[in-house]
Amino acid sequence: MNRRAWLLFVLVSVLWGIPYFLIKIAIDDLSPMLVVAGRCAIGAAALIPVAALRGTLTALRGRMRVVAGLAAVHIVGPFLLITYGETHISSSLTGILIAIEPVVIALLMANSEPITGIRTVGLVTGFAGVVVLVGLDVSGDRWGLLGAAMVLLAALSYAYATRMVQQRLSDVPPDALTVGTTTVSTLVLTPFVLFRLPDAGAVGVDSWLALAGLGLLCTALAMLAFYRLIALAGSNRAGLVTYVNPVVAVLLGVVLLREPVGVGTAAGFLLIVTGCWLSTRPVRARAEEPVPVG
Template identity: 30%
Template sequence: MSSQTADSRPSLVWVALSIVYVVWGSTYLGIHYLIETIPPMVGAGIRFVVASVLLAAVLAIRSGGVRVLRVPWRRLGTAALAGVLLLTGGNGMIGVAEQHMSTGLAALLVASVPLWLVVFRWATGDRPAVSTIAGVLVGFGGLALLTLTRGGGSGSALGVAIVLGAALSWSVGSFLSARLPMPANPFVASVYEMAAAGVTLLVIGLGRGERLHLHEVSQASWLGLAYLVTFGSLVAFTSYVWLLGNAPISLVGTYAYVNPAVAVLLGVAFAGENATWTIVAGGLIIILGVGLVVSTERRPRGEVTAPAPPGTPRRRRERRRSPRASRSTPGRPPRRTGVR
């Protein structure tokens, strides 16, 4: 590596991290403007279909042909499943929820994703550290406060239920995508994830009666859609994937508790939302819990218990270094779940 490259890498890391912080935190505001005059599911469907086509075109041009997009049918199927869980059930429902709640409250409830991932690990036999469990309990305490008070009147019970379901769907998709055979190239995987999610969202949206009337779409909604396609689904994701290969995963994982703060501030500044005391208190508690989980899981472990194959007697499980075990921690963002 040249000295120039080595010297510029720390700066590039912070540029890419700043993009992930700000852009992913701002997607909630982008959705707010999108759904002003575009139906939420149809709008999200258009977003992901267009983004998948653009990303596929870029990959084909850079690789000299469409061969880069060829993957085995099984991996194509699992990528599509991940896309439906992550982007249809997860991201797509955020637009529906924001019809009934503020962007800041939605972002704070979605911040519970790393907490759910710890719960899934526990359910599958991976016992996290005591401090990780403490972080989960703290985070769920903040989640309960926001849910029971609906953010101090910043959202309806329906909106809260929808966004909690979206966070759960995103968590399931994140958990499974780390364990299913996916396309080796994360950009190719994202093409099929976004394509599957976009088509599914369009089918569901049109099926439930959503219609796009072009003459009624405002300039703000068009700008919101363009922003979500270019920055939310392409620029930020590219930065995220680059970070995974060039920065400590503990640093990359900080996006999980920075994005909600960015979303709340932007909602207050540009959408006229109020930061009620319950949003501030509940948000701080959730961020504290997530921060505790991430900081605990990022600590170096010389020895971890490797997950044993199904049916392996407990006494035969050996303690050894396990890259797979580290991949399942919420402190490391799932490799293919960064599309917002």
């Protein structure tokens, strides 16, 4: 990857390690549905003027059906799953479970990048990490298991969305694509929260600030950077941002929310990261055999 791609990689890694912490704060006073709808609306409102001034919105003409599909699998579905999932599990565990995404991307891209023996070992190792996390950290807690399952389903959705962007929408400017997906998501979710708004006086300042951060930083800015990263580095490498996300999520959860980190969490995290690294290693082209002369 070139320097710009690396800068985008670091930026997205940090920005997408923060949401789990902010979601935990926001859902103290706001419903999960309102948190998701609110961050989408804030993200769209921030980016529509930017895209309009740049004249990139015309790139969405004739593409809205695909953009709506992307909004479903990259925003509406996973955002809701993660936000509701965090009502049952910690923000640090959520961030770690999302790290399985590169393994899923490797499977989805198997046709273009074959799964070698090393990659197979990586896939098995990553899956073992998930088993350790779910088995040790939330065993015996049916609501914890439900929350973990929701987050894992969100990781699957994220992986499919990443592949979808590379294969079908890589030619759409990132600002226009982000406007399209956040606007569609806002329109879909608003009816579900419009008549269930909380009493403003019952919502703390921390929750409002967390929601603003989710919309401006973790949605608008992060998606702009991520879509551009996919265009520069491809979906497999872009998906590797989830290597760093858990580190940020765990640090914020432990330091600021005082969430516990057990042996299962540490072991599962190491297995998942190792598995992801092995399963997404680039395939070396086979050296051409010399043609015998004479």
